[in-house]
Amino acid sequence: MCIKNYCLNIVAILSVCLAANGQTAMDDAKEMANLKQHILYLASDKLEGRETGKKGEGLAQKYIVGQFKKIGLVPMGTDNYVQEFPFTEGVDYGKGTQLSVNGKAYERGVDWYPLPYTPNGVSKISGELINAGYGITTPNHGWDDYADIKRDKKGKIFLMEVSSPDGMGPHSKFKEYSDIRTKLDTAIALGAAAVIFINSDTSVENLMADFKNKITPSNIPVIFATAALAKVLKGKVTNCELTIDIKRLSHTGHNIIGYIDNGAKNTVVFGAHYDHLGFGGEGSGSLYRGKPDIHHGADDNASGTAALIELARYYKTSTSKNNNYLFCAFSGEEKGLLGSNYFVKNPTLPLANMNYMVNMDMVGRLKPDEKNLSINGVGSSPVWHSLVDTIKRDGMKVKTTESGIGPSDYTSFYLKDIPVIFFFTGTHNDYHKPSDTEDKINYTGELSVMKIIIAMVDSLNTKGKLTFTKTKEEDSKETPRFKVTMGVIPDYAFDGEGMRIDGVSDGKPAFKAGLKAGDVLTQMDDFKVVDMTSYMKALGMHKKGDTVTLKILRGKEIKDIKLTF
Numbered sequence: 001m002c003i004k005n006y007c008l009n010i011v012a013i014l015s016v017c018l019a020a021n022g023q024t025a026m027d028d029a030k031e032m033a034n035l036k037q038h039i040l041y042l043a044s045d046k047l048e049g050r051e052t053g054k055k056g057e058g059l060a061q062k063y064i065v066g067q068f069k070k071i072g073l074v075p076m077g078t079d080n081y082v083q084e085f086p087f088t089e090g091v092d093y094g095k096g097t098q099l100s101v102n103g104k105a106y107e108r109g110v111d112w113y114p115l116p117y118t119p120n121g122v123s124k125i126s127g128e129l130i131n132a133g134y135g136i137t138t139p140n141h142g143w144d145d146y147a148d149i150k151r152d153k154k155g156k157i158f159l160m161e162v163s164s165p166d167g168m169g170p171h172s173k174f175k176e177y178s179d180i181r182t183k184l185d186t187a188i189a190l191g192a193a194a195v196i197f198i199n200s201d202t203s204v205e206n207l208m209a210d211f212k213n214k215i216t217p218s219n220i221p222v223i224f225a226t227a228a229l230a231k232v233l234k235g236k237v238t239n240c241e242l243t244i245d246i247k248r249l250s251h252t253g254h255n256i257i258g259y260i261d262n263g264a265k266n267t268v269v270f271g272a273h274y275d276h277l278g279f280g281g282e283g284s285g286s287l288y289r290g291k292p293d294i295h296h297g298a299d300d301n302a303s304g305t306a307a308l309i310e311l312a313r314y315y316k317t318s319t320s321k322n323n324n325y326l327f328c329a330f331s332g333e334e335k336g337l338l339g340s341n342y343f344v345k346n347p348t349l350p351l352a353n354m355n356y357m358v359n360m361d362m363v364g365r366l367k368p369d370e371k372n373l374s375i376n377g378v379g380s381s382p383v384w385h386s387l388v389d390t391i392k393r394d395g396m397k398v399k400t401t402e403s404g405i406g407p408s409d410y411t412s413f414y415l416k417d418i419p420v421i422f423f424f425t426g427t428h429n430d431y432h433k434p435s436d437t438e439d440k441i442n443y444t445g446e447l448s449v450m451k452i453i454i455a456m457v458d459s460l461n462t463k464g465k466l467t468f469t470k471t472k473e474e475d476s477k478e479t480p481r482f483k484v485t486m487g488v489i490p491d492y493a494f495d496g497e498g499m500r501i502d503g504v505s506d507g508k509p510a511f512k513a514g515l516k517a518g519d520v521l522t523q524m525d526d527f528k529v530v531d532m533t534s535y536m537k538a539l540g541m542h543k544k545g546d547t548v549t550l551k552i553l554r555g556k557e558i559k560d561i562k563l564t565f
Ligand SMILES: [Zn+2]
Pocket: 001, 002, 003, 300, 334, 432
């Protein structure tokens, strides 16, 4: 599961109380042993956290290819089972990269750093500095940072603030003018040769040198100056010289694709990503703060990969032959759904014949006492709701969400109008930390999830091609951008009153305040928190530096805890 577009699409709650009726001819003990063998290897130290494009990914790739071959899947990559995809990450700086102000050289990485809006290659700028305030020109709100600058602006270096005259909150009246891209477009239109961002607003985060995000570069260098240099730049500047020489580094990721050809018209796609965060670190999505360490990713997503392999084995001999089956082990998921995105743009089977996509991401940590299973994307075909209602197994509580867009590979398929369904046993304290290890996997739970998937897929065998429906987007674009974070992973499957914490991010406000996984937040100052929506509303009321009193239910105890954002 990738953290970047972690979204909050909680809709219906379905409680299903059930009786198991083992309709499959599976040898449970054997099956669980197989799952364990896969996860033990994939989540072992040897695979170094399976970061896309790295050695560990290569070892995982060999293992999965070996399994697909043994099962007898037809290779459906571009090179046997493998489909390579390119991606860029990180940059190399040429020796010439430097900045001097009033004749003094400032250090890259300490005083300043290039932002990903900077184009590749060498840019050499030498010129006058113009203080462009917030860099905002508004037709309607009577604000124009450029109005008083009478000098010729062409070819000059523009200095501007990251924030806006009334901050960066969701209620700022400059909201539509204060994003970086808009400011850059305005500056470029006025002839800027380079832009230097500074940040005097303590409630706003500094801009990041994140060359992982897919930001389209502009045609001028764009840098961020940290506080000490910002002070110099706001003073009298007689001379400013900037040379940037950057090269974005390209890498290769590997999807692994195998096929069961039943001679049918349509194909059911099973997908699970096998990559993870490697050794973690800044910008990787890791929630662990400490020296680099192997992020084992046993649940995320060796668990889904193991289920994928075992489903391939099952469908090889299954009597449900009205569909073909495609098994995709995607890579690059943690870096932003890169592998699945590439696959749907370069499919090795026609997309038009893909019936629906079943995604498994983090299916190994079913909590034995609660048995909450999330089934997401059920708005993407009318068939899902009734099907989810009728599938009854092992006392699991099933909670569904509608949206076809979320933080895992199914999103790529949904955006190509293919019905999707996504299985997920919930986040936990070890999510995106080195401690997501094999010994914490609930194999009985994972097998139950697999059986639910099999029951659903088998029941659709005679139903032909599913109808695709667009889902309401209650997430992504609509999610307000918060100025503050507590640093917790909410338990999205929790259906009691309040917001239950499933994980606490090291070093963040909640961690410092002593919050723990399992705590249920019911109140923030005077504001009652009854669910995720009210939790988000409560967050939206605060800014960095605020101290709040939280009411927490810990076990049977009610606690008041002070937290500073
Ligand atoms: Zn993940």
